[in-house]
Amino acid sequence: MMLMDLHTHSNFSDGKNTPEEMIQTAVELGYEAVAITDHVWRTSAWVPDYAEHLEQLKAKFRGLIQVYSGIEAKVLTLDGDIDADASFRPLVDLVLGSFHRIPKPNGFYSKTSDAHIPRTEIVEHWLVSFRRMLDNPLVDIIAHPLSELKGFGIQKDQIPTKELVDHIAASGKILEINVRYNSVDEPIIQMAAEQGVPLIVSSDSHSAIDMVNNSVLVKDLSNRGFQRVDIERYIRNRKHRF
Ligand SMILES: [Zn+2]
Numbered sequence: 001m002m003l004m005d006l007h008t009h010s011n012f013s014d015g016k017n018t019p020e021e022m023i024q025t026a027v028e029l030g031y032e033a034v035a036i037t038d039h040v041w042r043t044s045a046w047v048p049d050y051a052e053h054l055e056q057l058k059a060k061f062r063g064l065i066q067v068y069s070g071i072e073a074k075v076l077t078l079d080g081d082i083d084a085d086a087s088f089r090p091l092v093d094l095v096l097g098s099f100h101r102i103p104k105p106n107g108f109y110s111k112t113s114d115a116h117i118p119r120t121e122i123v124e125h126w127l128v129s130f131r132r133m134l135d136n137p138l139v140d141i142i143a144h145p146l147s148e149l150k151g152f153g154i155q156k157d158q159i160p161t162k163e164l165v166d167h168i169a170a171s172g173k174i175l176e177i178n179v180r181y182n183s184v185d186e187p188i189i190q191m192a193a194e195q196g197v198p199l200i201v202s203s204d205s206h207s208a209i210d211m212v213n214n215s216v217l218v219k220d221l222s223n224r225g226f227q228r229v230d231i232e233r234y235i236r237n238r239k240h241r242f
């Protein structure tokens with residue numbers, strides 16, 4: 001399977017290096033593919049320029065590495081809407097949907113002022129928005145699953161993992177194993193692997209140095225068979241839908 005990293009950030013959002021520096025680092029690491037997936041908001045007017053810049057870099061690095069363009073957007077509401085304008089979708093190859101906050105009926109849960117809310121209620125809202133995000137056609141990859149729960153003191157055995165994995169499997173979306181947040185021993189990853197959910201291993205690197213450091217785990221997990229998506233084929237098939 002391809003050695004690749006499909007979740008990285010550049011200085012178009014909160015990364016430290018340019019997209020070109022990130023791609024060059026991926027080349028030096030011996031990767032066959034890399035995606036730049038900067039954080040966006042619905043109001044991010046720079047996305048068309050960013051996408052155009054990545055197209056130029058694809059051409060520049062042709063023959064050295066396959067470059068993909070992407071964006072990462074957080075889930076905003078219980079309806080599974082993400083913080084990306086629909087017009088961004090055809091401009092990039094990959095859209096990552098992630099939980100950076102947990103939605104509630106009017107906004108997001110706060111770790112401080114919502115401390116008294118029962119954990120079961122927070123889990124319930126997290127699950128609703130997660131399931132609706134799985135129905136959101138804008139999203140390709142579920143980034144760092146479960147990452148937001150820990151901050152609310154919610155343990156992995158407090159979520160209905162089996163039910164969630166069934167929904168992920170039915171959605172056809174790709175589940176990310178994020179080396180910053182996930183371990184392959186987690187029940188959600190184990191169960192997803194058993195059910196044949198498409199899995200990818202990504203680093204979420206915010207600098208070239210990060211990418212080098214994270215490459216140890218990315219390569220290890222790839223060698224252990226957790227990099228399971230033919231991403232070129234996935235993107236080709238997906239493009240027919242836009
Ligand atoms: Zn993220």
Ligand SMILES: [Zn+2]
Pocket residue numbers: 007009072204
């Ligand atoms: Zn990220």
